Amino acid sequence: MRSWTDTLRFAFQPVVNLTTGGVVGLEILARPVGGDCLAEARRDPELDARLAVLGVRTATHRETLLPLHVNVFAATLADLGGLTPLHDTVREAGRLPWEVTVDVVPPYTHVPQPALLEAVAALRGQGFRISADGVGDGDVPLRLLTDLAPDLVKLDASLLARPAAVRAMRTLCDGLGALLCVEGVETESQCAAALSSGAQLAQGELFAPPTRLPAADVYVPPRSPGVAPLTRSGPSVREFVRPAALLPATASAGQVRALLTGSPEVSGVLLVDAAGVPVRSVHRSRFLLSMSGRYGHALYADRPAAKLGDPPRTVGIDATAWEVLDVVAVGDRDRTSDDVAVVDRHGRCMGVVRLADLVRALAETRVEEAAGLNPLTRLPGSDAITGEVDRRIAAGRTFALSWLDVDHFKQVNDGAGFAAGDELIRAVGRVLQRSASGATRVGHIGGDDFLVLADPEALDPLAAEVLDASWSAGGRPVTLSLATVLCAPGSVTDHRQAAAFLAPLKQAAKSLRGTSWVLGQVGLPGHEIRRGAGVAAGCAVAEPGRG
Structure with a gap:
């Protein structure tokens, strides 16, 4: 007898940073062929949790290094009290929990809020990031949204017709320490509206449709003159965070070399301890230069990569772009091109920022201000x-x-x-x-x-x-x-x-x-x-x- 998993497929849709134009994550979307296991998952928490696990496994088989977004119904979390199987699957795949964002999906009606908040706290304790999905078109109460204190709020694109609401949500996100993402962006005018209203991230058909193979290249329309992201006293570092290439602190030089040669877009690797705290930073060019020397491979291939790394440069997730420049300005001049690790309040790596992105954005800001x-x-x-x-x-x-x-x-x-x-x-x-x-x-x-x-x-x-x-x-x-x-x-x-x-x-x-x-x-x-x-x-x- 065929199982429902035999006809289940998964697609991936990029989450795009509107400031840098880079892909900061991939949302995993279940695509059943025949039947409607998604409607069934809404009623069956065990099935919903299993879909999340299968989605992560599929992403692992696609060998993507990008952070992942996994959809889970709010009722599932409240009923199961967390997702232990998901945590185990992520660890087995060699990924870190903070590379995975759990998108909490409506409906919230009749979901016991204390149980939901307890489950979210358990996920955070395991290291997962939390996203409130379907805001603006769903039924999430504003009080519950603030109690969830998500790392990311996903706003329905229909609210772009009400820019005051989007700006208000950006202000709320700033207070919660969250990023604002607009879902379902289909036109360039919607993209411009999202940017001018304060959204930092977006996803939708305009950038890339859901596909079975993860897409790292997306279309981002050029910014219209005079349209700038909403900023406070200096752009926040949150607006420039890129996914980090992470390996355990014990990784060998050979493992780092394999990652770099297989991923030309990666500019460096961060070696992290068991808690996800960066301990060494491996710069792509300097590392490969050392490995390509006459005896480089023989000398270093099986030795710890940490010996070829440098102390990491880090900033907090609440830092501004100007503070990042201060960090870059201190120390060796030959490290000005190094990525800067962005860490949360626990010191765990949330991603990296590149100097080129910061300089470009700050220059554009100054030009617009001067004009x-x-x-x-x-x-x-x-x-x-x-x-x-x-x-x-x-x-x-x-x-x-x-x-x-x-x-x-x-x-x-x-x-x-x-x-x-x-x-x-x-x-x-x-x-x-x-x-x-x-x-x-x-x-x-x-x-x-x-x-x-x-x-x-x-x-x-x-x-x-x-x-x-x-x-x-x-x-x-x-x-x-x-x-x-x-x-x-x-x-x-x-x-x-x-x-x-x-x-x-x-x-x-x-x-x-x-x-x-x-x-x-x-x-x-x-x-x-x-x-x-x-x-x-x-x-x-x-x-x-x-x-």
């Missing part, structure tokens, strides 16, 4: 500020958006000359930049107009430093006007709406005599006059968001 700088003050333009406003809205943060300008600036230019006017603008920009601290962002949007984005508690010291100064141009005294709108979570939907509430406050500030500052809050009528003498004759004061 957006105002040539007079070297401050960012409106796009940088409004983009950050949208990110804070998506993150549900309270913020204060302020508009500052010079009163009667045309008269200043006409009376003191444009050179004095330019110097005044530069001086105001310098003071704004000097007084900005923490999360405060300053932008020069043209002429004498500046935008300031800050947390509410940062407003008073910034305003005091700017407004208390004695300003002049060509010996003529000058006054400034400052308008601020406070935006609580949910009060505005995007930067355009925030700007619309700010406009009448600017009008109110300009209507006051002398240096002025008015402050309003979205949703509340009127505004508070914090600086400035009475309203000038003939000037109507508008309420925030009206008129």
